[in-house]
Structures are given as C-alpha cells and as structure tokens.
Amino acid sequence: MELRNKRWSEQEFYAMREEVLQQWPTGREVDFGEAVKYHESIPAKRHFAKRLVKAKKNGETLTQPRAGVALIQEHINLLNFLSQEGEADLLPTTIDSYTRQNQYKEAQNGIDESRRAGRSLLNGFPAVNHGVEGVRKVVESVNAPLQVRHGTPDARLLTEITLAGGFTAYEGGGISYNIPYAKNVSLEKTILDWQYCDRLVGLYAEHGVEINREPFGPLTGTLVPPSVSHAVAIIEGMLAAEQGVKNITLGYGQCGNLIQDVAAIKALEQLADEYFRENGYPDCVLTTVFHQWMGGFPQDEAKAFAVISWGAAAAALAKATKVIVKTPHEALGIPTKEANAQGLKTTKQLINMLRDQMFPITKDVEDEIAIIKAETRCLLNKVFELGQGDCAIGAVRAFQAGVLDVPFAPSKYNLNKILPARDNQGAVRLFDTGNLPFTPDIIDFHQQKMAERGKAEGRNPSFQMVIDDIYAISHGRLVGRPR
The missing domain is CATH 3.20.20.240 (Methylmalonyl-CoA mutase)
Known part of the structure; x- marks a missing residue:
C-alpha cells in the first residue's frame, strides 16, 4: 500500500x-x-x-x-x-x-x-x-x-x-x-x-x-x-x-x-x-x-x-x-x-x-506557553508543507530532512543532530537546533538561554552541558552544574 x-x-x-x-x-x-x-x-x-x-x-x-x-x-x-x-x-x-x-x-x-x-x-x-x-x-x-x-x-x-x-x-x-x-x-x-x-x-x-x-x-x-x-x-x-x-x-x-x-x-x-x-x-x-x-x-x-x-x-x-x-x-x-x-x-x-490548588498563569508561564506553541507550529507547518498537506507523508520526509528530530534515538531514520541541554533555571532548551525549521528569533532565544547558563557557571556552552544534564537527576540535581 x-x-x-x-x-x-x-x-x-x-x-x-x-x-x-x-x-x-x-x-x-x-x-x-x-x-x-x-x-x-x-x-x-x-x-x-x-x-x-x-x-x-x-x-x-x-x-x-x-x-x-x-x-x-x-x-x-x-x-x-x-x-x-x-x-x-x-x-x-x-x-x-x-x-x-x-x-x-x-x-x-x-x-x-x-x-x-x-x-x-x-x-x-x-x-x-x-x-x-x-x-x-x-x-x-x-x-x-x-x-x-x-x-x-x-x-x-x-x-x-x-x-x-x-x-x-x-x-x-x-x-x-x-x-x-x-x-x-x-x-x-x-x-x-x-x-x-x-x-x-x-x-x-x-x-x-x-x-x-x-x-x-x-x-x-x-x-x-x-x-x-x-x-x-x-x-x-x-x-x-x-x-x-x-x-x-x-x-x-x-x-x-x-x-x-x-x-x-x-x-x-x-x-x-x-x-x-x-x-x-x-x-x-x-x-x-x-x-x-x-x-x-x-x-x-x-x-x-x-x-x-x-x-x-x-x-x-x-x-x-x-x-x-x-x-x-x-x-x-x-x-x-x-x-x-x-x-x-x-x-x-x-x-x-x-487538587484544589491552581497554578498561577503568570507572565513567565504565558511566555513559556508562547515559545512552546511557536516552536511546535514551526515543526508541524513544515511537516504539512513537505507532505503537500499530508501529515503521514510529511512526517517521513521531515525525519529524512531532520525537520523532525528526536534526541538520543536509536533509529537510523532519525538524523540525531539536535542536542538538548538545560538553561540556567533548568528548563530544557537546545544547545544545537540541528535542522529544525525554527525562525531566527527562536534560534536566538535558545542561544541566549545557553549563554546565560554559561555565564552563570563560568564556562562556555558546550557538549559537556548536555552530558552533565543527562546524569544530573541521578546525581541529585536538576541542572548539571560543574562540581
């Protein structure tokens, strides 16, 4: 078929x-x-x-x-x-x-x-x-x-x-x-x-x-x-x-x-x-x-x-x-x-x-909702574009192009170019956005978040941050800070 x-x-x-x-x-x-x-x-x-x-x-x-x-x-x-x-x-x-x-x-x-x-x-x-x-x-x-x-x-x-x-x-x-x-x-x-x-x-x-x-x-x-x-x-x-x-x-x-x-x-x-x-x-x-x-x-x-x-x-x-x-x-x-x-x-x-407590939807929460929605729309809209309106065909083509990319996945059909790391508050960002079809302002957002953490830790953003964050929770922290 x-x-x-x-x-x-x-x-x-x-x-x-x-x-x-x-x-x-x-x-x-x-x-x-x-x-x-x-x-x-x-x-x-x-x-x-x-x-x-x-x-x-x-x-x-x-x-x-x-x-x-x-x-x-x-x-x-x-x-x-x-x-x-x-x-x-x-x-x-x-x-x-x-x-x-x-x-x-x-x-x-x-x-x-x-x-x-x-x-x-x-x-x-x-x-x-x-x-x-x-x-x-x-x-x-x-x-x-x-x-x-x-x-x-x-x-x-x-x-x-x-x-x-x-x-x-x-x-x-x-x-x-x-x-x-x-x-x-x-x-x-x-x-x-x-x-x-x-x-x-x-x-x-x-x-x-x-x-x-x-x-x-x-x-x-x-x-x-x-x-x-x-x-x-x-x-x-x-x-x-x-x-x-x-x-x-x-x-x-x-x-x-x-x-x-x-x-x-x-x-x-x-x-x-x-x-x-x-x-x-x-x-x-x-x-x-x-x-x-x-x-x-x-x-x-x-x-x-x-x-x-x-x-x-x-x-x-x-x-x-x-x-x-x-x-x-x-x-x-x-x-x-x-x-x-x-x-x-x-x-x-x-x-x-x-159960009876409501988490306040502050400006920080609203901003985070906005960035997640903007990023997701970039991905989904590109999938539909590649599939000429068909999300099944578009998904296959998107993975081929790295437009969709899952970190640390074993599949050879996944490009594995993106590298996630935490920002200075522990939110997951992208040290490397790979081929994700983000707008320039979204890419700049991720780079700025990585730079802020690097400055706080006194080191340049690098792949070491990715490694440190993978093991951080098992070592008792959320963010993989230098010891």
Whole structure:
C-alpha cells in the first residue's frame, strides 16, 4: 500500500487482516462481531475512555503504573495488588520484549520457563501467546480500566488480540513506537502498520465501542524538548483520528522545570484543539497524560521518592488528565509490586493535596506557553508543507530532512543532530537546533538561554552541558552544574 493520511477502505483493511491473523495460532480466536458484543458487556467503571472523560470534566488527575509479568494468574495478582494496595485509578498491561519484536516462539519459551521456575522470566505480559481467552481472564479479574502499553513497531496482531480480549485502551504509534525503539525499521512501514491498528479501533467506534488511543509522548524520555514531543503526539493523534478513532490521549514527558512542565501541558491542549479542528477532526475527545521523569533516577530510594513526588506535583498542577507513575526501584531494574504500589501512593497523596490548588498563569508561564506553541507550529507547518498537506507523508520526509528530530534515538531514520541541554533555571532548551525549521528569533532565544547558563557557571556552552544534564537527576540535581 502507498502511504498517505487517508482512511483505509474496508477492502484494504480486510486484505491485510487476513495476513495479520495468521501470524500466530491465537489469531484464529479473533471474531470481530463477537468482540463487539463482549465490549458491550463491559461495565462503565472498567471503560477507559469513559473514565478519562469523567476525569477531564471533574478536573481529576488519575494515576496509572506500568506493570506486566509472564503468567496469567500472576499478572492478575499483580494488577489487583496495584489497584487495591497502590490505589491505582487505571491499570496497565505492559507487554514483554519478545512480543514487541513479534518473536512469539521466544515468548512461548519464556512462558514455559516461567511456569517451570515459578516466577516471571519475561519483562511483561505475552498477550499474543495467551490469546483472546487468556486476555479475557485478566480483563474479567480486575475492577479497573485496562490499557495495553508496550513499544511495538508492528503491533497489528497484538492489537487484534487485546482488543478482542476486552482491553479498552491502547498505547503507541507509528513514530513514537519506532524512532525511540527500533534501529532499522522504516517510518513508512510503521506508520502503515499503525494505520491498521487505528483503523481497527475506528471500526470498533463505528460499532459503538469507544477505545482510547494514546501515542507514546515521552519518546526517548531524556531532555526531549516539549515542541518535539508535541509535534509527534499531534501528528500521531491526527493519523489516528483519520482512521476513525474518537478518544485520544496526548502525552508529554516531564522535563523538570515546573513552569515549563505546566506550560507544556497547557500548550499541548491548546495546540491539539487547534490542529484537530483545522484538519477536520473536531469531534475527537482529547485528554492529556503526564509521564513522570523518564531519565536516570537516584539509586537511593528516599531520593527516588523525591523525584516521583516532583513529577506528581507537576502533573497535578498542570491538571493533566492522568499521570504515569514511576517507582523507587527505577534505577535498579524491574520493580517489586510493593515498590510499584509505593510510587502510586506517593503520587496519589500529592495529587490529593494539590487538587484544589491552581497554578498561577503568570507572565513567565504565558511566555513559556508562547515559545512552546511557536516552536511546535514551526515543526508541524513544515511537516504539512513537505507532505503537500499530508501529515503521514510529511512526517517521513521531515525525519529524512531532520525537520523532525528526536534526541538520543536509536533509529537510523532519525538524523540525531539536535542536542538538548538545560538553561540556567533548568528548563530544557537546545544547545544545537540541528535542522529544525525554527525562525531566527527562536534560534536566538535558545542561544541566549545557553549563554546565560554559561555565564552563570563560568564556562562556555558546550557538549559537556548536555552530558552533565543527562546524569544530573541521578546525581541529585536538576541542572548539571560543574562540581
């Protein structure tokens, strides 16, 4: 198929679907008509989209962890623990690495070895191997909305099985689950594959089943400028909307400066409303997700709780619809369920304390909103220009030209020319703007911010600042100052 941002015809979708459902034997369990009826039986309290709409209306910030293990009953036990002990509002199912790479034989070996060992030997839940029946056991055994979270360039079969199994929310996108996760997979392929996933969600919507879709906002997670992640989120959101998706959550990864983080969520909401309306998607319900700090964490648990608390406060003050919560074991590997619950309870306490407090929209916040919006418009408008009005084609060409560029990404389809660093107040700026199509005054703004920090620290702005900032939080600071 030729890539373009146009809704797939039924003929195009079903021709590909025949191939997708044959990728692993559990694909034969999928029956779309029966799955629609199954979704109709799911109560509202376990429906992700409905819970987000209610939260947005009431000004709530919902909590959600990451979690997944190899075996069905152990995964059920984990989710129920996080719901009951951790007080999570929304629940995930994090998918294992083999499934993310479509290596289903290896995933099955991991299931078999986990059964013999009596503990999970996979870093997530292998939903494709467990099939529709296994997924439904999970869905029916927890009392909160469930979302699939993963990192899969080709998630077509995973989407089919988990949605037929009763999941009511699904994360990812053809850019955000490619550029930060894969080295050799082309954007043309992943955007097409994710158009399939979005068309499937659109078909559910046409049958009265509303499934929430969430592009992965943080991208590489470390020092990603808000305008870069916003541009990708809005593009992926519009790609989903074109395929018929009606409920979309756009994400942002915490940078660490409170003014910038609050301004980023505000700017994302405003820009998304603007671009969705202008491009023909005014009926989409849009919500936001704030990801707590995605970079390096301190190994000391007490210090890690401080990082979690700062993310919780920023999410609450920004009035994000939900927050993805980290754990005090972040620097150590896969967390215990107890540590995961501790991160959730810490976050919930901060949110509850700040729920009735409004962050003042001062001139500093307004200025930050303005610069984020101006930068993001530069990126998005250039994408549309390169694609001659088509954001799918434009996104591919933009990455080829470095007009879109994600810092520290492994993909060979990403130019990797931009270099982010913090300014003297800890906001993420660009030491090197690469080929981003910013106006001269925006480029000057970033250079001035780097110069101000250099003057304060008594050193010339250099690549060393980038390195220092990457490790700063794990070393106990926000800005990587010279010691």
